[in-house]
Structure formats: C-alpha cells, structure tokens
Amino acid sequence: MKTTxxxxxxxxxxxxxxxxxxPQGSPTSTSAPATDLPLQTLPPEPxxxxxxxDGEIAFASDxxxxxxxxxxxxxxxxxxxxxxxxxxxxxxxxxxxGQRLAMRIDxxxxxxxxxxxLQGSGDSLSGSQPTAITSAFSDAPDWAPDGSQLVFLSSGAxxxxxxxxxxxxxxxxxxxxxxxxxxxxNWSPDGRKILFGADVNNDGNSDIFIANVDGSGLTQLTKNDxxxxxxxxxxxGQRxxxxxxxxxxxxxxxxxQDGSGLTQLTTDPADEFDAxxxxxGGRIAFVSTRNxxxxxxxxxxxxxxxxxxxxxxTNNQSTDRWPAWRPGSTAAGQQACQSQAAYSADVTIPAGTxxxxxxxxxxVWRLENTGQCTFTPNTFRLRFVDGELMDAPVVIPMPGAxxxxxSVDISVQFTSPPAPGTYGSNWQLLDASGIPVPDSxxxxxxxxxxxEVLAGTANVLPAPLFYLRGEVNTRQIWRxxxxxxxxxxxxxxxxxxxxxxxxxxxxxxxxxxxYQLILRxxxxxxxxxxxxGSENDGPYSPVxxxxxxxxxxxxxxxxxxxxxxxxxxxxLADNNTMNSSDRRVYxxxxxxxxGxxLAVSIGYWEWGGSGIISITDGSLLSEFEYGDSDxxxxxxxxxFTARATEPGMMSTTHGLYSIAASLNASxxxxxxxxxxxxxxxxxxxxxxxxxxxxxxxxASQFNISxxxxxxxxxxxxxxxxxxxxxxxxxxxxxxxxxxxxNFLAARLFHLPSKTSEVVLLxxxxxxxxxxxxxxTNLRFGR
Numbered sequence: 001m002k003t004t005x006x007x008x009x010x011x012x013x014x015x016x017x018x019x020x021x022x023p024q025g026s027p028t029s030t031s032a033p034a035t036d037l038p039l040q041t042l043p044p045e046p047x048x049x050x051x052x053x054d055g056e057i058a059f060a061s062d063x064x065x066x067x068x069x070x071x072x073x074x075x076x077x078x079x080x081x082x083x084x085x086x087x088x089x090x091x092x093x094x095x096x097x098g099q100r101l102a103m104r105i106d107x108x109x110x111x112x113x114x115x116x117x118l119q120g121s122g123d124s125l126s127g128s129q130p131t132a133i134t135s136a137f138s139d140a141p142d143w144a145p146d147g148s149q150l151v152f153l154s155s156g157a158x159x160x161x162x163x164x165x166x167x168x169x170x171x172x173x174x175x176x177x178x179x180x181x182x183x184x185x186n187w188s189p190d191g192r193k194i195l196f197g198a199d200v201n202n203d204g205n206s207d208i209f210i211a212n213v214d215g216s217g218l219t220q221l222t223k224n225d226x227x228x229x230x231x232x233x234x235x236x237g238q239r240x241x242x243x244x245x246x247x248x249x250x251x252x253x254x255x256x257q258d259g260s261g262l263t264q265l266t267t268d269p270a271d272e273f274d275a276x277x278x279x280x281g282g283r284i285a286f287v288s289t290r291n292x293x294x295x296x297x298x299x300x301x302x303x304x305x306x307x308x309x310x311x312x313x314t315n316n317q318s319t320d321r322w323p324a325w326r327p328g329s330t331a332a333g334q335q336a337c338q339s340q341a342a343y344s345a346d347v348t349i350p351a352g353t354x355x356x357x358x359x360x361x362x363x364v365w366r367l368e369n370t371g372q373c374t375f376t377p378n379t380f381r382l383r384f385v386d387g388e389l390m391d392a393p394v395v396i397p398m399p400g401a402x403x404x405x406x407s408v409d410i411s412v413q414f415t416s417p418p419a420p421g422t423y424g425s426n427w428q429l430l431d432a433s434g435i436p437v438p439d440s441x442x443x444x445x446x447x448x449x450x451x452e453v454l455a456g457t458a459n460v461l462p463a464p465l466f467y468l469r470g471e472v473n474t475r476q477i478w479r480x481x482x483x484x485x486x487x488x489x490x491x492x493x494x495x496x497x498x499x500x501x502x503x504x505x506x507x508x509x510x511x512x513x514x515y516q517l518i519l520r521x522x523x524x525x526x527x528x529x530x531x532x533g534s535e536n537d538g539p540y541s542p543v544x545x546x547x548x549x550x551x552x553x554x555x556x557x558x559x560x561x562x563x564x565x566x567x568x569x570x571x572l573a574d575n576n577t578m579n580s581s582d583r584r585v586y587x588x589x590x591x592x593x594x595g596x597x598l599a600v601s602i603g604y605w606e607w608g609g610s611g612i613i614s615i616t617d618g619s620l621l622s623e624f625e626y627g628d629s630d631x632x633x634x635x636x637x638x639x640f641t642a643r644a645t646e647p648g649m650m651s652t653t654h655g656l657y658s659i660a661a662s663l664n665a666s667x668x669x670x671x672x673x674x675x676x677x678x679x680x681x682x683x684x685x686x687x688x689x690x691x692x693x694x695x696x697x698x699a700s701q702f703n704i705s706x707x708x709x710x711x712x713x714x715x716x717x718x719x720x721x722x723x724x725x726x727x728x729x730x731x732x733x734x735x736x737x738x739x740x741x742n743f744l745a746a747r748l749f750h751l752p753s754k755t756s757e758v759v760l761l762x763x764x765x766x767x768x769x770x771x772x773x774x775x776t777n778l779r780f781g782r
Contacts, residue, residue: 042385043394050378051283051302051309053333056326057276058082058101059300060090062319067106069116071125071326074278074302076313076401077334077374082116082127089114089130091140091322095147098327102141102150103130111137113152113165122331133165134172140184145191151175151213153182159202162194162215177215181206184230187213189237197229197242208242208259221259230273233257234305235281241265241305243273252286254305265307272301278325281305285313285323297752299400311377315400315408317700317752333376334432340371341429341437341445344697345726347409347750348757351450352767354460355416356485361770362755363414365447366726367429368407368697370440375402379432382410382447386426390449391415396427407697411753420455424448452767460484460769461760462738463782465745466502466509467775477509479522479781480771490522499541502779504739505548512540517553519563530561531568543588545595552588552598560615571618572600580605586613592636597621597661599630599639612639612661622665627657629735631679637661642676642689644729656689671717675702677732682741688720688763690732700728700751706763721765736778745771745778 053075060069063081067090072079082101083089087109093102098118105112114130134154141152150165159180164173181199183206188195194213199206206229208221222228224246231242238257243250246264250271255262266272270290277284282305287298300320303310314320347364355361369375375398382396392414402408417423427447429437436444454460459482468475469489474496479488491497493513500511509520510530515538517531531539531553539555551561557573575584585603592598595615602609602623610630611623627641639661643654656671656679675692682688686709692702704725710716725732728751735746742763749756758778760769 043389045381045383045395046393048378048395048397049309050311051304053376053378054329054331055278056329056331057285057300057313057323058092058094058326059314059323060092060103060321061314061316063316064318066108069101069103069127072313072401073331073333074283074313074325075333075374075376075378077376078123078331079374079401079403080123080125082118082125083130086127086129089116092324093141093143094324094326095143096145096327097147098329100147101127102143102152104139104141105130105132105135111135113138113141113150115167122335133170134163138163142185142187144187145189151185151187151194153185156180162196164213175213175215177211177218186232188233189235195231195233195240197231199229208240210257221255230275232275232277232284234277235279241275241277241284243271243275252284252303263307265303265305266310274322276323276325277305279327279329285325287321287323312400313377315398315402315752316406333378334374337373338371339373339375339380339431339437340369340440341375342368342370342439343445343447344368344407345695345703347726347753348748348755349449349451349770350724350768351448352452353759354452354454354767354769356456357416357418357420357453359416359770360773361414361416361757362411362753362773363449364409364411364750364753364755366407366409366698366701367402367445367447369402369404371437372404373431374404375408375429376432377401380437381430382412382427383430384425385428385446387424387449388417390417390423390425392425409750409753411755414449416451416453420453422450422452424450454484456483456485458483461745462740462743463780464507465771466490466500466507466777466779466781467758467772468497468500468777469775470496472496475776477511478775484769484771491520493518499777500779501542501544501551502781503544503548504546504782507781508548510542510544510551510553512538512542515539517542519551531555531559541587541589543591543598545591546593547595550595552591554587558586558588558598558600558613558618571615572613572620586611590630590632592632592639592661593634594636596636599632601626610641612659619663621661621663622659624657624659624667629676629678631681631737633681634683634685640670640679640681640687641667642679644675644677644692644732675729677704678735678737678744678746680737680741680744688741690725691717692727692729695726702727702729702731704732706761720763724761724768734776734778736780738780739782745780747776747778 055074058071067088068081069083069089069092070081088106089103091104101116105114112132112134114132116127116130118127137155139153153160154163160182162175162178164175179198179200181202183197186195193210197206198209206227208228208231211218227245241254244253252265252272268290272286272288274287275284285302298319300314300323301312344366347366349363377398380398384394392412439445461482465480469478477491495514498512515533516529517539519528533539539553542553553559557570560569583605587601589599598613600611602611608626610626612621629642631640638658640658642656654675656676657667659665659667677690679689688708690704691707692704695701703723705719706721707717708720710718731749735744737744744761747758758771758775
C-alpha cells in the first residue's frame, strides 16, 4: 500500500485545487510529500458475507447483437467466449465430466442443438466448432448424469416434443406423454426422472412436474393459479429450485423433491429465473431483471442456497441468461493480475453543486477498468478515506464484475450535512489486498464529492417551483418556495393527479384527477370541476394561454375553455377513423406567446407527429414530425422543435428544427444529426439549447453542453457551458425554463444506476443546485 504520507499529501493538493477554483471531479494524483500530516481516524470496513467464489459458470449473452456462450469464474472474472468464432449459440448445458457443452443453435446460425468439445482450462479454455445433433428448431438441452444421453425440446406438429438423444449412436426419439407446452427439462441426478415446467392449458399458468425418463409416472408438484417454471434439481436430488409468480413478480423458491417444504429464496420486487445449483449444492446462480432498464438487460447473480449472501456477477448492457455450473471445476476465482482504473465522469452531482441542509442525494461516478484485473464484487470496493462521510456506507462493493476495458457507474447514497458550509468526501477504489487501485500514472485513483450547503436565508430559485410528487396513482401537486427549503402540498386528491398546469397570471392550478379537469386556487383552496369525463373518455393535457385567460385541453379533440365566461369550445375534433392514413387524435402542447396559435401533438395509427393550429377557427396550419421538446419564438412567428431519441415510432432524425407558424409551412433544419434537448428563445432573441455528444467510453451515454449562437458568425453555434451533464438519450425527459430564460429546472434520469434528481441549471456559469430526488411535471409559477 502507498504510505500514509502519500495519501494525505494527495488530499492536501486536492484542497488547494478547490481553493484555487481549478477544475474539480477528476482523480487526484501527486508525487511524494515533503511533510507529515495527521492521520484521520477512519471507520472500520464492515465484514461482507458473500457467497464462495470457487467454480466456473457457463452462460449465454447477446454481446454485440450476437448470442454466444461464455464461461466465467464464479466471482465473475475471466470471461471467455467459446462460440463467437462459430456462430450464434445459447442455453448451455455441461456434460457431467465438464468437458463438453450442449447448446441451442440460434437463428443467426440456424436451428437445433449442438455439442461442443472443450480444450484447456482457465485463461486458455477454448472450444471446437459445435457439432449439430439436430437441425429442427429446438431448445433447452440437458445431459443424463452418466453423459451418454441428452433430452431437449424440439418443435413438433403442435407445440414442443420432448426428444431423447443417445450420444454414442446419434439416435433421436420422441418421449411420449409430455404436454406440448413443456419447458426447461432437467434430468434427475439419479438418472431416473425428468423435471420440467408445463403450461398444460396454454394459459400462462405453468406448473412443475416430474416424469420417468420414458414419459410414464407423471406427477404434478405444484398446483397454483400463477406461473411456476424454470426448475432445477439440487445435486443430491433432494430439493428443487424454481421460479414462481406468487407475488406478482417471479421469485425463486425451493421445495423438496416431492413438492413439500416450500421455502421462498428471493424477495426482490424484480423477476428471478433460470436458477442453477452449484455442484456442491451450497449456491444457486440465477438471472434477474432487477437492473433492467427497459431494454432486456438481464444480469446473473449468485446466492447461497439458504437465501443469504447474494452477489451480482455480470454488469454490462447485454442480456445474460441460462447460467450453468461446470462439474468438477477447480477454479478458485481471479488469480494475480495488475489492476488500474481511470475516472470518466461525475454522472451526478458535479463539483460545487449546492444543497439544502439534510437533503438525501445519490452521487454517481463513472470509472473505466483500464487494467488487467476484473473488478470482482467480492474483493474490489470503493472505500471512504477522508472528509465527511455524510451518512454514506463506509464501503461500496462493485455492482457486479467489471471486466477489463469496460466502464462502471458506482452509486453512493449521501445526506447533506445539517449546517451550512462547503464539504468534501473522498473515496478510493481498493483491490483484494486493500491496496488503492492506481491510475495510469501509478497514483491512487481518488474520487471526490465537493459541495456547498446553503443557509436557506436567501432565495435560490427564480420563482416558486410546482411539481408532482408521490407514487403514480397517488401523486399530488407540491410547491417549493424560492428559498429551496419550504415545501407545501397543495392538493389531496384521493385518485391522484396525472398532469397539471400553472396559470401564469395568478398561480391557479388546472389538473387531471379521476377523469376530471379541475381548477384550484392554492391561495384560498377554491376547487372547481370544469369538465367531467369517463374512464374511457376523460380530459387530458391542460395548457394555460400566456395571459392566463384561456385553458386548452384534450377530449375528443382540442377544447378552449374561457376562464372568465365558462365558455367551452371544441375547435378541432379528433378523427378516430380506422383508416390509418386519416386518423388524427390531437393533444394540446403549448400556446404561442400572443395566444393566437397552439402547438399540438398528433396521434396517428401507429406513430405520432406534431402540428400548429389556429385558435381563431381551429384550422390545422401545418403537420410535421414529432419532437421531444419544443419552444416558441418570442414573436410567435416560429416554432422550434428538438429531437434526442433514436429513430423509432415517435421520432425520426435527431436534431434541431424550426417551422414558420403559417399555413402549409415545412420544417427547416437548424442543427442536423445531433442530439438536442430543450430549446428556448430569450427576450434578447438568442436561441439556446442543450446538445449531446456520445461519451467515448460508453456509446449509450452523452456529454451534454449548453449551446447558443456564435457572436461572430451568423448561423453558427458555440458552447456556452461545456459538458455540464452526462446522461443517456432518454435521461433528460423533462425541463422548464424560468420566465426570464436564465434558469432551467430539469429532471434527470441516469442509467444503468436508475438514479434520478431534479436540479436547477443556470444560463451562466453558476453551480448546479440540487432540488430533490424525485419530482415530475415541473412548472415555474410567479
């Protein structure tokens, strides 16, 4: 380990950097110190009770959009692809001697089941070209305990057939008596039975069954009105682990081989499935969606068979499935190697971020593994070394095995201190021996939180901020006062609130609750139901005009409600025809500043678009491609629309566009083929927006800068604030500019950490202000 003197000289240089106002957030490094500094007493590291790491696990992953079979150590290290040179394969199953793998042939290569012979071990493990034993569409191979036979599923005339294969002779035969909706056959350790799931009625209600290997003696082990499947025998044949949807999600359960003694193994609200016992019977590998980001990104975990000591193994942007333990493996986890890391970004909470006192927040750093070692979850960890702990854990284990050449987002939960002032918290990545992992210069990689806690005696917001808070079905409207401290709940609707708007004149609220459009005055609690709909036909998307006199909303088309007279006009009706080319369903989006036009979203048959309508007669002036965010020009003559999502149903090419607010106008490109968010034209006529460039270390993430027009060159753009956010394309879903255009309140969402926060950003180079962890439908009042 580096000496104490080196560590604390590093921290001294860090504090000098803060005082001098130099760039923050990057790892600190320096040379040997000249003087001794007092050692801070650090809290001890807790003892982590994690599963054993002996053994190897085969699994399948769709790395690079190609299914392949890989092998890793049971600590997640030494990932080796066995099939990448041969085609697409998945669903691996080890032969009893651990020298062969049966696997499914996937669509990219063909179909069927194949067997691969293996050579070498550890780093030199490799496989030969898999040999197909059938070309019929097949699934879920499993070996007999003597290695002489296989069972697998093959597409039959109606559903699946259970197929028996004799290795020596190559004979294939159907085993009678199995449901056509069978799944995941698993040969018993004594060779006499086959365990499987079956959805007998093909209604999603799968159960667990056992039958003799000839198909006779069918016995049903579970009889419940929910899914149970993906079963696996324990090595001694006495217990069965399986997945069941008893609580709305799939959890793992263990029962005796006769169906008795049911025990729940996992309780996470996500799904767990594809369970597999270790050869010693002490651990179970499984797959979970708990880190899925709505993209099918399943990961592999290991848990002790008694339900204790869970550990995540894989951490990547691909789907990892079907773990299978290698019989007879003597692998003992990662061996000696050279570790190294590099800082990539402060994903959340950049240096200097300001907070209210005692505010919970999540700090996320992005690191690259630039060394030879895998950052294994049982040994590598992030350790607090200096500064303020701020209620954080002393140690943060790695969220899975981080392979060499990959990056990882590490999250730490903090609470800001109770007293105003500037604070720092410094952390280092430690290896298996407790030695700090170095950067490329050989110095300990140090990660820092640098923040300011405000006294709360002055206003920090340009105006009160209104927002929705709570669970989806019970959300209410809240107000944060300009001091950033005082929070007030404004509504108490039992059915919750789906959306709302603020009247720019007097802060009255228009919101949707229980299929009603409601107008409420927070000043005197006056509540008025303006429109009542039904479950299948309720009002939606209220939007106030700029002068606060009118309210647009959707219900069978676009309505304009006069708040003074109570007059409700339908100015543009939906066309709900089944003819896809004529279908139009309209939703209000934003009024022009002069109140003469309304931007709308348009729902077509299978996609969406945007348009501008005249308030006077409801005529549709123009239709154009959908934008993720938008803004009007100050003179109401131009509408700006931006896109920052990949091409799909609701978006095409990303970029920044404008369209004249006149009849039959068409989009004009301002910035092409660039991810753009939240344009805004200020009182000075200057158009600003946020622009993202792909992170070179992670293609799914973007470094986001604030842009504006170049002063010297008309029609060109310049960076106003560089790389102030680090987000995925969908991580900037909501924002609202203050009326003077100097501030933006934004809700940010981070993947893969699934953390979120609401922050205030300034047009000028001012520190970010952290407002809250969760809040939606952000609106500034007056």
